[in-house]
Structures are given as structure tokens and as C-alpha cells.
Amino acid sequence: MWEYTDRVMDHFENPRNVGVVARIDGEGQVGSLSCGDALRLTIQVDKEKDLIEDAKFQTFGCASAIASSSALTEMIKGKTVDQALNITNQDIADFLGGLPREKMHCSVMGQEALEAAVLNYRGLPPKSVDADVVCHCFGVTEREIEKVVRTNRLTTVEEITQFTKAGGGCGKCLPELEAILNRVLHKVPGNGAGQPAAQPKMTALKKIKLIEEVINSEIAPALMRDGGDIELVDVDGNEVTVALKGACSSCPASKRTLADFVTDKLRTLVDPKIVVRESRP
Numbered sequence: 001m002w003e004y005t006d007r008v009m010d011h012f013e014n015p016r017n018v019g020v021v022a023r024i025d026g027e028g029q030v031g032s033l034s035c036g037d038a039l040r041l042t043i044q045v046d047k048e049k050d051l052i053e054d055a056k057f058q059t060f061g062c063a064s065a066i067a068s069s070s071a072l073t074e075m076i077k078g079k080t081v082d083q084a085l086n087i088t089n090q091d092i093a094d095f096l097g098g099l100p101r102e103k104m105h106c107s108v109m110g111q112e113a114l115e116a117a118v119l120n121y122r123g124l125p126p127k128s129v130d131a132d133v134v135c136h137c138f139g140v141t142e143r144e145i146e147k148v149v150r151t152n153r154l155t156t157v158e159e160i161t162q163f164t165k166a167g168g169g170c171g172k173c174l175p176e177l178e179a180i181l182n183r184v185l186h187k188v189p190g191n192g193a194g195q196p197a198a199q200p201k202m203t204a205l206k207k208i209k210l211i212e213e214v215i216n217s218e219i220a221p222a223l224m225r226d227g228g229d230i231e232l233v234d235v236d237g238n239e240v241t242v243a244l245k246g247a248c249s250s251c252p253a254s255k256r257t258l259a260d261f262v263t264d265k266l267r268t269l270v271d272p273k274i275v276v277r278e279s280r281p
């Protein structure tokens with residue numbers, strides 16, 4: 001039997017915002033019934049203000065899945081879309097006074113449903129999951145794994161399973177999970193204790209180099225495929241200023257490209273607190 005906080009039990013027994021919003025401006029569906037948890041989130045947005053005026057959910061899952069979904073809808077109502085996107089799965093767990101580690105994947109599912117609903121609201125394609133699925137039993141992608149490791153400062157494969165379910169089926173993906181974990185943590189091999197190395201605190205110089213590396217190896221190639229390009233202009237703490245070039249600079253969707261793609265990549269691969277700004281000529 002899991003130990004649930006009073007807040008989790010309250011949101012489980014009296015879930016808020018169950019159903020579908022009156023006017024669906026964005027919709028996100030994550031999980032699958034075969035995996036044991038599924039969540040559909042619909043949002044109604046005041047488009048002039050980019051403000052989420054209503055959010056409702058339908059879910060199939062355990063007490064923590066219902067409580068996490070209920071909490072998420074309460075948290076995002078009244079926020080702008082960008083403010084809502086800053087909510088992490090840890091924020092959802094904190095709102096509920098905590099979740100058992102084995103149930104943290106429910107908070108991750110909520111955050112992913114929100115991202116999917118916002119992409120849908122913005123008319124952007126859903127994130128492709130085919131290309132980088134690591135755990136085929138639960139359809140978990142490399143990007144999702146990297147993100148939860150960074151956001152929640154995970155240090156073991158067991159924790160990855162608790163947060164995403166990856167690795168909790170046939171186990172074939174376990175070596176790949178270990179490799180991703182090592183890469184994200186920059187673990188030094190053979191530390192002698194058989195323990196994962198603690199995540200080193202990144203110096204300012206290392207952070208700038210990592211940002212450069214991610215822009216050059218992950219972001220620029222993707223933009224170039226669409227005839228655009230990107231250049232790093234400045235890094236000041238967590239504020240990253242970039243210049244979009246080529247097709248991007250004249251594209252009305254460039255601001256959105258920054259928010260949805262560049263920010264997401266840098267937060268996932270460098271630091272979840274990064275804010276991206278576009279340099280104007």
C-alpha cells in the first residue's frame with residue numbers, strides 16, 4: 001500500500017476539472033491503456049491574452065494519476081500558456097505535498113499531456129516518438145528520459161523506472177537507460193564504488209560550452225533542414241540570447257520556434273531553468 005498525502009487523497013477522492021472543456025483549443029493525450037495509465041487533457045485558451053481559461057482531464061489510472069491530473073488542471077488555469085509550460089513534474093508533486101517515488105511517473109505524464117496540448121493549441125505537430133523510443137514496452141523516448149533525469153536530478157536506473165516506467169517491463173532497455181543516465185550525469189567511469197557519480201555543479205564556462213555544443217550539434221542542424229540557422233549571441237546566467245538566421249529570421253513563427261524548440265532542447269540537455277531570448281538587429 002502506498003503512503004499518500006492528505007492532498008493526494010483529497011484530489012483522488014474529489015478530483016477537480018474532470019471532463020472536457022466547452023471549447024477545445026488544445027488537446028493532449030499521453031500514455032496508453034495497455035501501459036496502465038492514460039491521460040487526456042483539454043484546454044480552453046483566451047487567444048488574445050494567451051491565457052488558459054479552463055482545463056479539464058479524463059484519465060484511466062491509479063490514485064496518483066487522478067490526483068496529478070486534477071492538480072495539473074488547478075495549477076494551469078489562469079496562467080498564460082508560457083507560464084504553464086514552466087511547470088515541471090516536480091511542481092505537480094510538490095502541489096500535492098509529494099508523491100511516492102514509485103508513482104512519480106504520474107506527475108511526468110501530466111506534464112507531458114500539457115506539452116502535447118500546447119503543441120496542439122499552437123498548431124504544431126505532436127512530438128515524434130518513433131525516432132527515439134528507448135523503452136518499447138512503455139513507449140518512452142530518449143528525450144523524455146533525459147528530461148526527467150535532469151529535472152528531478154535522478155541518479156539511478158531504478159529511479160528512471162519509477163519516474164517514467166521505462167525498464168519496468170521486459171528489461172531489454174536497461175543497458176540503454178544506464179548509458180543515457182551516464183551521459184546526462186557526465187559520470188566518470190570506474191569510480192570504484194559502483195555508485196553513480198553525483199551530478200557535478202556546472203561552472204559558468206562549462207555551461208556556456210555545453211550550450212554551444214547543443215546549439216551546434218542538436219539545434220542548428222534541425223533549423224538548417226528548414227533553411228534556417230541559429231547563432232549564439234550571449235549567455236548571462238540562465239539567460240541565453242540567440243540570433244535566428246536565414247528563413248527563420250523572416251518567419252512569423254520564429255518566436256514560437258524559439259519557445260518550443262530551442263528552449264526545450266536547452267532545458268532538456270543543459271539546464272531546466274534556461275530562458276531563451278531572441279536578439280533583434
Ligand code: FES
Pocket residue numbers: 134135136137138166167168169170171172173174
Ligand atoms: S523495452 Fe523497456 S522494459 Fe521492455
